[in-house]
Amino acid sequence: MAEKRTLDVALGTTGVDERGLPVTVPLGFEVPDAGAVEEAPEVGGEHMLLNMGPQHPATHGVLRLVVELDGEVVIRVIPHVGYLHSGFEKLGEYRHYNQIVPLTDRMDYLAPMANNVCLAMAAEKLMGIAITERCKVLRVIACEISRIISHLVWLGTTGIDIGAITPFLWMFQEREKFYNLQEAWTGARLTTSLTRVGGLMADIPDGFEDGLRATCRSLLGVMAEVDRVLTRNGVWVGRTQGIGVLTAEEATNMSMSGAMLRASGVDYDVRKDRPYLDYETYDFEVPIGEHGDVYDRYLVRFEEVLQSVRILDQALDRLPDGPINVADHRVILPPKHAAMTDMESMIHHFKQVMEGVPAPVGEAYFSLESPKGELGYYFVSDGTAKPVRWRVRPPAFINLSALSKMAQGHLLSDLIAINASVDIVMGEVDR
């Protein structure tokens, strides 16, 4: 047994000692006589089992944690997931590739456009389709807007979990502007369903580019303000530094990805290490942490927002004109007027709607750097228009599996900060 601490409470009424410090008396029981040492009551011998969630505001959705506590110290955390399980992978096996797109909206619902892009890219890898230049740049814009939106929500909610309310309001105000752009582009704020295999559902509307530039400028102003409020804030630093540490070896061994891995000092970003959408031609930095604690994860995500703004600037500068969809109408629906007037287009339209687009026999794993980490879609095809297997490599699910290890030995209140730092979204964890 560890040695017990004596609880000393300063009572104002007992006066001060000769040094001018308040006299303290032990709380609770009489000071024992010298020689007759009474046995202290046993209070720390039993561990407490605490159930947290699934309806708990700090569990970010329907996550349930069963916590074994010794006093306030976490001995063990057993997470229970699956409350939001919707069987998306099973549903995908009964759908054409394009019909899976709406399912991906509902997984990481804080970054739906990144999920849409990943699905389209995985199906295109399977079918061997090369997309147009304009589509590539627009998908980069979609991915980076998603990253910003997701990180803004993360920063706001993590602030609330640790006790800082103000950043939440600022972050949601900024997020609203990005959501307006997203709504103007896709018609939806949450369920965007932006991509199609071989292209996009819609091109960006008029005024989108100027709106995005202006929104990025105002975001940078707010981020500078958050930086002033949080980064050197004593409470913030005290609540986050040295909490939930994962070393580089541990993080790699536990298959962490995204900010969870990079905060521990491992330089792995899918955008750099398995480039897609010509990310190798963009000029941006990948922030790497040193200590692998909650504070470093905050710094990494914070810097990622700024780098995303850089990428968005470059993408808007280079955005070429041209079609957003491939010209092959066996893959992409022909325009409505053509389908109504031209026989061949009508046949393409009919076959796509009724039979779907068949993929060749084979399999493909495609991953991209989603805001949460490495998001991978794995398709196995037997030559029909519906996949045999659609597997999602869920970054939040795998990152959450490290929670037990990170929280061991910390206080219960630190468990909240650690859980927040994982950046989970239960739609993706449970799928």
Added chain:
Amino acid sequence: MNPSADALERHFGSAIRRVTESCGDTIVYVELGRLREILAWLKDTPDQAYIYLVDVTAVEYREPERPLEVVYELFAFSRKVGLRVKAELPKDQPLEVDSMVPLWAGANWLEREVYDMFGITFRGHPDLRRILMWETYAEGYPLRKDFPLRGRFSRSEQVRQALNANPEAHYSLEELGIAESYQELPADMRGRLARGERGQIAEPKGGA
């Protein structure tokens, strides 16, 4: 083609069943019994260095006679290449494979999910419980092809089971055994806990 495939064939010979390529990804089919040995070699050999386990999953094909496959997606940070290792599990034999948790701690939840969804048992897994479905889920393994899309039981039967669920559906046996609550458990539950049994929980009887 990933050069690791040649290195594997040189080093393990007939344990490498076949090597294929699909959409630019190299896929190595290996003998089921030597899977852990081969993955350990891929992880620990310096010029292979697949230290990052990206994903663990399984595939069942629509043809009922085709074996199930467990799939390990690996990545080498130092060389920036990926490799997919597969092993086939014939359906007429018990669906068992060695757990990779001793090699990668990240395999823990991933293998639990494969067990939950496909019913593949991982030998040596420290905590092989259902993860997305609840622990007393009785309908089978949802991602198997013989599992109907709408589930096996009617909505009313599912509701009845949920209302009658015993505490083990909500807490794992370990959790129930923690600290002072252990002595308050029913005797049969304590017995199962002491024997380390899992997944043999009796159905609740009668209505609510």
